[in-house]
Amino acid sequence: MKTYTIAVLPGDGIGPEVMAEAEKVLAKIAGKYDLSFNFTPADVGGIAIDRHGKALPEDTVETCRKADAVLFGSVGGPKWETLPPEEQPERGALLPLRKIFGLFANLRPAIVFPQLKEASPLKAGIIGEGFDVMVVRELTGGIYFGQPKGNDGVKGFDTMVYTADEIERIGRLAFETARRRNSRLVSIDKANVLSTMVLWRQVITKLGAEYPDVSLSHMYVDNAAMQLVRNPRQFDVMLCGNMFGDILSDEASMITGSLGMLPSASLAEASEGELPFGLYEPSGGSAPDIAGQGIANPIAQILSAGMLLKYSLGLDKAYDDIYAAIEGVLDEGYRTADIMSPGMKQIGTGEMGDRIAGKI
Numbered sequence: 001m002k003t004y005t006i007a008v009l010p011g012d013g014i015g016p017e018v019m020a021e022a023e024k025v026l027a028k029i030a031g032k033y034d035l036s037f038n039f040t041p042a043d044v045g046g047i048a049i050d051r052h053g054k055a056l057p058e059d060t061v062e063t064c065r066k067a068d069a070v071l072f073g074s075v076g077g078p079k080w081e082t083l084p085p086e087e088q089p090e091r092g093a094l095l096p097l098r099k100i101f102g103l104f105a106n107l108r109p110a111i112v113f114p115q116l117k118e119a120s121p122l123k124a125g126i127i128g129e130g131f132d133v134m135v136v137r138e139l140t141g142g143i144y145f146g147q148p149k150g151n152d153g154v155k156g157f158d159t160m161v162y163t164a165d166e167i168e169r170i171g172r173l174a175f176e177t178a179r180r181r182n183s184r185l186v187s188i189d190k191a192n193v194l195s196t197m198v199l200w201r202q203v204i205t206k207l208g209a210e211y212p213d214v215s216l217s218h219m220y221v222d223n224a225a226m227q228l229v230r231n232p233r234q235f236d237v238m239l240c241g242n243m244f245g246d247i248l249s250d251e252a253s254m255i256t257g258s259l260g261m262l263p264s265a266s267l268a269e270a271s272e273g274e275l276p277f278g279l280y281e282p283s284g285g286s287a288p289d290i291a292g293q294g295i296a297n298p299i300a301q302i303l304s305a306g307m308l309l310k311y312s313l314g315l316d317k318a319y320d321d322i323y324a325a326i327e328g329v330l331d332e333g334y335r336t337a338d339i340m341s342p343g344m345k346q347i348g349t350g351e352m353g354d355r356i357a358g359k360i
C-alpha cells in the first residue's frame with residue numbers, strides 16, 4: 001500500500017477546527033484508493049509561540065521537510081498582536097515557511113458553485129452561469145520580502161522589488177495554467193506608477209510571444225478590483241504580484257459566497273517530470289471573530305486538501321471526488337452560516353465535514 005506523509009499544521013483560531021474536517025475527508029480518500037496517509041502534526045503560529053516560544057520551531061520545519069506535502073490551517077490572532085512584528089505568527093511563521101520551501105506560486109481558484117449563486121453578494125445577472133477564476137499570485141517576492149524594510153517610529157518603509165527572473169518564473173506558470181483552462185490571461189500591475197511593475201509588464205509581454213495560443217491582456221490593479229465586481233466573468237486566469245494577489249484573491253473569494261470557500265496551493269519549483277512540493281491552506285485567516293464556536297466553513301480547508309492530492313501527489317481523481325462530494329452536500333441544501341441563504345439547512349463545521357466525508 002502506498003503511504004504518503006502529510007505534515008499537518010493546524011495553527012490558530014479556526015485552523016484546528018477546519019483541519020479536523022479535512023483529515024476526516026482524507027481518511028475516506030485513503031480507504032477508497034487503498035492508500036495510507038501518515039499525518040505528522042506540528043505546531044505553528046500563535047500556538048507554537050505559547051508552547052515553544054517561537055512561531056516557527058525548527059521541529060516544525062523538519063516535519064515539513066520530511067513530508068510529501070504540507071497541509072496548513074491558519075495563523076494569527078489578537079493574542080499575539082502585541083509582540084514585535086517579526087515574531088508574530090504571520091511574519092514569524094507563515095512568510096518564512098513560504099521562503100524556506102521556495103513556494104513561489106500561489107494558486108487560488110475562486111469558483112462559484114452553481115448551488116451557491118444565492119450566497120454571492122453579486123446580482124444573479126452578473127454571476128450568470130457561474131464564475132470560475134484562477135488567481136495566480138507570486139508568493140516569495142515583491143513588497144512582502146524586499147529589503148530594506150523597517151519602522152523606527154518616525155519612518156516606516158517597505159521595498160517592492162522584483163527581478164526579471166522572478167517575474168518570468170511566475171509568468172510561465174500562469175501561461176501554462178491558462179493553457180489548461182480557457183487560454184485567457186490578464187496580468188495585473190500598476191505599471192503607470194511603480195517601476196517594479198513597468199518591468200513586470202515588459203517581462204510578461206515578452207513571455208507572451210512564447211504562448212501565442214493564450215490571449216494576454218494587462219490591467220491596472222485598481223481597475224481590476226473594480227472589474228471583478230462589475231463583470232467577474234471576463235476573467236479566466238489573473239496573474240498578480242504578491243500584494244495585489246493577496247488583495248484581489250480575497251475579493252474574488254467573496255464573489256463565490258465566502259472567504260471560507262477559497263482554498264490555495266503554494267507550490268515550489270518542480271524538477272523535470274516530478275510534481276512540486278507544496279503547502280496547502282485556506283486563503284482566509286484564523287477568523288478570531290468566529291473561532292471556537294463550531295460554525296466556521298471547512299470547505300476551503302477540505303478543498304485545500306484536495307488540491308494537495310492533485311498538485312503534489314498526482315491524485316487527480318481523488319480531487320474530483322472531493323469536489324463532487326462538496327457539490328452533493330450543497331445540492332442537499334446544507335450550508336454553514338457564512339453561505340446560508342433562505343430555505344437552506346444550516347449546519348456547523350463538524351456536520352459539514354461529516355457529510356462531505358460521507359459522500360466519498
Ligand code: NAD
Pocket residue numbers: 014018073074075076077078090094258259260261281282283284285286287288289290295296297298300338
Ligand atoms: P480572516 O480571513 O481570518 O477573516 C475575515 C472574515 O472572514 C471574518 O469575518 C471571518 O469570520 C471570515 N472567515 C474567514 N474564514 C472563514 C471560514 N472558514 N468560515 C466562515 N467565515 C470565515 O481575516 P482577518 O480577520 O483579517 O485576520 C484574522 C487573523 O488571521 C489575523 O491574525 C491575520 O493576520 C490572520 N490571517 C492568517 C492567514 C493565514 O494563516 N494564511 C490568512 C489571512 C489572515
Ligand code: IPM
Pocket residue numbers: 076090091094095246283284285
Ligand atoms: C494570505 C494571508 C497572508 C498574506 C498573511 C497572513 C501573511 O493574508 O495568505 O493571504 O498576506 O499572504
Ligand code: MN
Pocket residue numbers: 246247250283
Ligand atoms: Mn490574504
